[in-house]
Amino acid sequence: MDVSSSYLQVDVNGEELFLVDKNIISSYSGRIRKLLGKTRCGTRNLKVIFHDFPGGSDGFELISRFCYSNGKIDINYSNVSLLHCLAIFMEMNESSSKVHNLFEQIEKSLEEIKYWTWSDLLVVLNHCQNLLPTVNSSGLLHKCVDSIVKRLALASEASPCQSTSSPDSSGLRLSTDTRSTDSFKNIFRATWWFEDLVSLKPYLVKMLTKSMVFQKFDHGVIARFLLYYQKSRFVTATQDEKREIMETVIEMLDSLDQRTVACKSLFGILRVALNLNIKKCCRNKLEKMIGLQLDQATLDNLLIPSPLGMDHMYDVNLVLRFIRSFLGTGFCRVPLIRMQKVANLMDLYIAEVSPDPCLKLSKFCSLVRAIPDSARESYDGIYHAMDMFLEAHTGLSEEDKRRLCYALNYEKLSSETCRHLAHNSKFPSRSAIEAVVSQQNKLKSLLEDTNQSKPFFDSPCSSVDTEIKDKREESCEQIVLYAGRLDFTNENEKLRANLQGMQCRVVELEKICKKMQNQMSKMLKSKLSRQNNARSLPRLC
Structure with missing residues (x-):
């Protein structure tokens, strides 16, 4: 044969x-x-x-x-x-009773998948990931993933039978403390399976996450699993594997409710991702997620070193992108209290980066203008940051200094800051004039508001009277100080005329204040007289 x-x-x-x-x-x-x-x-x-x-x-x-x-x-x-x-x-799979036999037996076996133990499902899932991409086209992988997620949804009280990791041996102990609290038990019950799934490849983790979201799984638990998965897999992963894991985690976190992902965790991911050269689309998603929670960030979170090849110390462009994401399509949609938190945070950040001699004027101004003016209650912090910027950039021209000062809102400077500006020769003279005009407008507005209201004052030295007097004295002092800084040449004759006009208006305001003081004293005496007459009258039964 x-x-x-x-x-x-x-x-x-x-x-x-x-x-x-x-x-x-x-x-x-x-x-x-x-x-x-x-x-x-x-x-x-x-x-x-x-x-x-x-x-x-x-x-x-x-x-x-x-x-x-x-x-x-x-x-x-x-x-x-x-x-x-x-x-x-x-x-x-060709038309013959013989060749169909294997597929028929496989389909019959898969009908029993709901009776498989947790360990059985994990074995099948791990086998499937070694057979990619062939197994992905068969439908078996999707059935196994859906069974895993459904089993997790049902296991709310304790881990299923025959789990590969029991509660006593799970790597997810939150602490070595033996205290038994309801909070600890709830978290533990929700995360016992983390260690069982941490060996899966990123592709399967993505499938699991999508299935969990579809079946309305708790987004907070999903987020914790993704963060745990990233940290655990990074221990032994290569550089390419880390990049794939990080891109998968970012993509899946972006599909969750952003309120369930802590801002601190996102910044931790960002610092790791910056060294992995991940895809631009994934980085944009991460920056957007951080930007949406910028009001929860801290100054330390924002102090990220600039990329290689850049002269300036911190990555200012990254922070500007955070702000754009936070503002979204329009700042009017962001609650004022959140806007104010971001404004305060940005004031701290600007003060931190302003001494950097490599920071360009355009970037500094972009940082100041990135937040709407209505979000800042005071510009004192911005002024002091500008002062440090001018200290580090002594070579700026007068034109550049004026460009810098355009970003300053003089109406929101305190009197103390204005007095400091009066002695500050680093700022252009025009800034001094703008400051005194703003202070004069404040005094005028205060007088108008006081004149319109007719309150009964408890004492001759009322708080409003004292405030008006202080404002008047500060305004006069500032005009004198600012005038001492100016060099009245032919080009500054207009400035001299403006200052003289301001002095005249201040004198007029003093007269108005005295007149109001007399009126207030008469009103107070009249009130006291009526009260004394009322006490002298007998009580009627």
Whole structure:
């Protein structure tokens, strides 16, 4: 008998060479049948070479055993995923009662998936990730993932039976303290499965997360799992694996409710991601998530070193992108209290970066103007930051100094800051004039408001009277100080005229104040007189 004509050599991924009966194998495999159909009749020493056979030599041995057993094989959780991939690869889906037998047995086995234990599901899931991408097209992977998520949703009280990690051995202990509190128990029950799924590849984690979101899983638990997964996998991952893991975690966190992801955690991810050169789209998503919670950030969070090749100390452009994300389509939609928190945070940040001699004037002004004027109650912090900026940039021209001061709102400077500005020769003279005009407008507004109201004062030295007097004295003092700083040449004659006009108006305001003081004293005496007369009258029964 000629053995070479009835047998076929099969080289499986260069691992092992099998000698099989070509008639038996071809009767089950459409792929083998097609390959043999291309050969000439009577060809001897037939050989087939596979380079990407699922499961390697073990996989071919398994499918050969099925063929030699006349389509009979025990299918269970340990081999169902491999058999499914082998059936697809070997094209065992052609119209014949024999070849359909394997698919029918696999489908029948998968109907029992709801009765599999947690450990069985984990075994199948881990086998599936070693068979990608073939298993992904079969539908088996989706069934397994959905079963895992449904099992987690049902397991609200304790971990399921036969779990690979019991509550006592889980790597998720929040502390070594033995105190038993309801909060600890709730968190523990929700996270016992983290360690079981941490070995999965990023692709499967993405599938699991999407399934959890679809089945309305707690977004807070999902977020904690993603962060735990990233930290755990980074211990042994290569640089390329870290990049893939980080991109997956960012993409999945972006699909969750942003209120469930702590701002501190996002900044931690950002600092790691900056060294991994992740995709630009993923980085944009991360920056957007941080920007939406910018009011929860701290100064330390924002002090991120600038990228390599940049002269300035901190990454100012990154912070500007955070602000744009925070403001979104319009700052009117952001609650005022959140805007004020960000404004205070930005004032601290601007003060921190302003002494950097490499920080450009345009970037400094962009930081100041990034927050709407209505969000700042005071510009004192901005003024002092400008003072430090001018100290570090002594070579600025007068034009550049004026550009800098355009970002300053003089109406929101305190009197103390204005007095400081009066002695500050680093600022242009025009800034002094703007400051005194703003102070004069404040005094005028205060007098008008006081004149319109007619309150009864409890004492001759009322708080409003004292405030008016203080404002008047400060205004006069500032005019004198600012005038001493100006060099009245021909170009500054207009400034002299403006200052003289201001002095005249201050004198007029003094007269108005005295007149109001007299009126207030008369009103107070009249009130006291009526009270004394009322006390002298007898009580009526």
